[in-house]
Amino acid sequence: MKRASKFEKIAARCWNLLNEGKPFTPIFVIGTFLLYQFIAGLQLSYLGPLILSFFIVLPLMILYFFYDFPLFLRNYLWIPIVIYLVIGGEWFNALSLIALGLYFFFTVFFWGTFYYHLRIGTTWWNFKRFWKLVLKHSDSTSGNAQEQLPKFLLLVNVWQFTYVTLLQGQSLSTIWYGSFYAVVFLLAFILHRYLFDWKPKMYDQLAVVPDIEDLPKSEKVIVVVIDGMRKERFYEARTPFLDKLKEQGTEYTNMETVYPARTVVCFSSMFTGTYPHEHGIKSNMVWKLGIKVESIFDSLRKIGKKGRLLGIAHLVDSFGSDVDPITAVMKHDEADRKTIDGAKEIMRSENPDLFVVQLIGTDQIGHSRGVLYDDYIEKIEEADRLVEEFVEFLHEEGYMKNTTFIVCADHGQADGIGGHGHLDEGERFVPFIMHGPDIVKGKKVEEKRSLVSLASTIAFLLGAPFPDHAKGPVLTEAFKRKDQNEHE
Template identity: 30%
Template sequence: MKKNLILLFLCLYALAGWGSPKAKRVVMIALDGISVEGFQKAKTPHLDALLKEGALSVQTRVVMPSVTLPNWTSHLTGSGPEQHGVADNGWEIGKKKFPAVETDADGYYPSVFKVLKENVKNMKTAFYYNWINLFYPHNKTYFDEVSYLKNDAYLPNYEKAFHFIVEHRKNPTLVFLYSVHTDHAGHNHQWMSPEYIKSIEEADVEIGKFIEKMKEEGLYESTHFMFLSDHGGINYGHGGMSENEMIVPWGITGPGIKKNYVLEEPNNTVNTASVILRLFKVKQPLPWTGEVPSSIFK
């Protein structure tokens, strides 16, 4: 009887993914405003090659409303607006319209950065962005490096992120590497316009350079990469409930992840942080609602 219980425990342990090696580092490659249609139409050979090494969903749903700040906050907190309280792009720590179900001593809802900092020894975290509001829901206490660039600039942040990873190659690391220029191309020229598609293709070139440098440093094979977006768009905007606004691509590669796998399992932006905690073998906070799409694991 005892032997059977041990075998059952080991099977459940393996199925849950806890038996796999703990992640060394996770890099979130985050592009704002990428619709599935735009992602599929754009020529993105570097992203395609990367994601072929892992699992890709083209059916991932975003939280409502389909706007930027609620969804990136959901990616990074494992929760929707009903938990974290960020319901629009105007959220600031002193201008809350709806209270979070839980906050730290400074009034911030617990993010994946906070949870990892408090539970993983020598954890290093970094946040690179070029839309000023994006960092507002996050407590700077839990970051080793934060870099903001104005006027849609993003190339220097790719360089900074690479050097941060190299510097901390022996530490467990979580990097958020974001650009809003793709979203702005949609707002300025329309979603699916030549300019919008070009903005995705330009980002793909820089992602390719970043990946190549990771390979040259011997860091590629030991890194989990995630490709994320927050919403799509129609005409000149987003925020509604059309499929082009509410469904985005979502991908993950790295040790223990199935290769060339199409994720059919239901998925949502709130699941991103939950997956990251699973990779680092850290328990999810009680207020979080995200779930791990277990089929992505080998």
């Protein structure tokens, strides 16, 4: 198992500046605008108007940083452009074409082809599919063309309009800018206040210990998270081992992820039992390292037990030294294979009471090749075989005698570049299976449940206190009662 280097951890954080839509928009606008000025012949005497025009357009840039426009909200982003043109704003064709060219070069060729070839070994011809994914992508990342285009086109044109006006020695109208910015802000506020209504309902009370005395406890809990496994595609795939786990265990058919459904956010919520506004991880772009609340790993330490998480470098941002970071820079057909090999090594050397293993191959192929193609199904089927191999190893080595085994996804993936975050179709509900000697066989729990219940459920199974902010109730529906054990 090759561990993630310090450089990879830093590089992963830097990459998120270009991956996440919020930081990408201002970075791209500033870079594109400055490049255009250098091409046009920027002179030292122009720096004053250039800097002043930047500060004048900055409020609009901040507004577009603050507000996401995911899913159908992005359609409304063309309204400010129409208003800008109607009230006399000038459109600069050359600048707009350069911005468009740079955007599609970055997303389709640099990201979708060059980056993915170097990172996970996709073909040099990946751009032939990736451009379609960029145009379909609905999540608020840099690869969402339908959101990013109206954002950066408006910003660069307003900036250039302001800059040219200052260069020509003309005065700027405070009323013009104030009114235009106010209308854009009001539009964004109304859209998010009245149409942004698809967030999952949150638990508002702390989790409590179930008042059931005869529930058995586990010696170990092992969780395999198949990152980005879309539920409906999982059902379409040939997964004989995971199907067997469902038959011999309990399946939650309406297990809901958290909002926003980013990997680091989801893992932070799954293993603290609470939501982003409390644990502090609100996107994959982590501005301040570490969660603000207790995790399940902290809870286990209180009773002298040990938990480990084997996953990609991003997860260090939340859980620090509780993570064994594995490199994500390897061919997509090797990533999960090497992760399972690494998981075996950790079980032999550390024998943790809680062991969480993240398989990233499905998520990677969804992002690079799309979720509606055979590549994605094949990766789910590969994960099924590897989970079976891992469980067989656990049995052979004697780790499964009194172990609860959980398989789930942290989030689904939508169309386009395997989008996940704002809960488009295919993102919200995830596969979730519990199996073990204390788990009811063949049961399907159809009531809606949330991944935030994972932390308190693990704590209860291992006899640990709940993390201090855990809100998800224990998943008691899956547990056998004493009389059920006696009849089996």
